[in-house]
Amino acid sequence: MRYIEPHAHMVSRTTDDYLAMATSGCQAVCEPAFWAGYDRSSVAGFYDYFRQLTDYEPKRAAKFGLAHYCWLCLNPKEAEDVKLAEEVIGIIPEFLDRPSVLGIGEIGLNKNSRNELAVFEKHVDLAARHGQLILIHTPHLEDKLKGTRLIIDALKADGRVAPGRVVIDHVEEHTIQLVLEAGFWAGMTLYPESKCTAARAADMVEMYGSERLWMNSACDWGVSVPLAVPRAALEMRQRGHTAEAVDKMMYGNPVDFLSQSKNFKEKP
Amino acid sequence: MKREQVVDLYFMEARAKLIDLAAFLDRVDRAPGTDDFRMAALRHALLELPGGKPDRAKRVLLSLSDPTTAPLPAATTKAASGAWPGQK
Numbered sequence: 001m002r003y004i005e006p007h008a009h010m011v012s013r014t015t016d017d018y019l020a021m022a023t024s025g026c027q028a029v030c031e032p033a034f035w036a037g038y039d040r041s042s043v044a045g046f047y048d049y050f051r052q053l054t055d056y057e058p059k060r061a062a063k064f065g066l067a068h069y070c071w072l073c074l075n076p077k078e079a080e081d082v083k084l085a086e087e088v089i090g091i092i093p094e095f096l097d098r099p100s101v102l103g104i105g106e107i108g109l110n111k112n113s114r115n116e117l118a119v120f121e122k123h124v125d126l127a128a129r130h131g132q133l134i135l136i137h138t139p140h141l142e143d144k145l146k147g148t149r150l151i152i153d154a155l156k157a158d159g160r161v162a163p164g165r166v167v168i169d170h171v172e173e174h175t176i177q178l179v180l181e182a183g184f185w186a187g188m189t190l191y192p193e194s195k196c197t198a199a200r201a202a203d204m205v206e207m208y209g210s211e212r213l214w215m216n217s218a219c220d221w222g223v224s225v226p227l228a229v230p231r232a233a234l235e236m237r238q239r240g241h242t243a244e245a246v247d248k249m250m251y252g253n254p255v256d257f258l259s260q261s262k263n264f265k266e267k268p
Numbered sequence: 269m270k271r272e273q274v275v276d277l278y279f280m281e282a283r284a285k286l287i288d289l290a291a292f293l294d295r296v297d298r299a300p301g302t303d304d305f306r307m308a309a310l311r312h313a314l315l316e317l318p319g320g321k322p323d324r325a326k327r328v329l330l331s332l333s334d335p336t337t338a339p340l341p342a343a344t345t346k347a348a349s350g351a352w353p354g355q356k
Contacts, residue, residue, distance in 0.1 A: 077346050111343035141348035145333035174329035238277060239269055
């Protein structure tokens, strides 16, 4: 099989993970900017992180034959500090012309605070001004429903962003319909405990169809599985989904969305 | 898949998770102290399972969700607990 990993934090993973992904059929891996597990102390920390994402990590992936792309932002977990967020947003345009950048992400909300929402809107403005795709993180657990609603309302209020150029990630059974009915793409994140299992992801494909939908591992420094996407492909095959249907979900759909970026090289 | 195929594929996994949940509730009950809001929310969410109404997963998730709509004045933590403290 072939697949795209649309959301993986590879700076936190080992070369063994790259090897396992490449030998499981991964064609390209896309890495959103995220929280390091601690708050960075200055804009310089983000500058170096963006250099890592746009320069060093693509070279590391290339050693395993994998294309590596990235998304840039300040993660919502660090958005309480609006002044720092503004400084970070200020340096992002310097990186947008680098050849592996797909857009602005993963922006969104974490605890649904006023400052998080303000910083989210500043990122959306940045994306709109520079014609960038957007990848959105929705909050965890009890905060997801409220956060998803706030995010959709903010995007609709802005009015400059076409829903087809936005993917709203980490949907579950109580948010997927909100996202798809508003015209956005939806991402299902396959985690062992929180978010979504492979069986539940396959349920949602069967209930809501396979249009504007993808799956990802969101593997990072926490409990997560870099091969979650090919394992979900096996789950779909066990349930009788055809090879073509699995290929559409794991390869075709991500390629369709990501090809809206001139930098993405896999073609439908 | 036909219903029998779904059961063939997932019954043992569901059975194991059900027993794990039952054992967890027993473990909590044996421990000294009182329930916090998380256990109250979990017990409330369990009420979504009986009966033949569809969308149990969605209803459980909604039951555990913050239903309010206004942004918080400030984020005082980065973590989520899995249940909304305001659940009555």
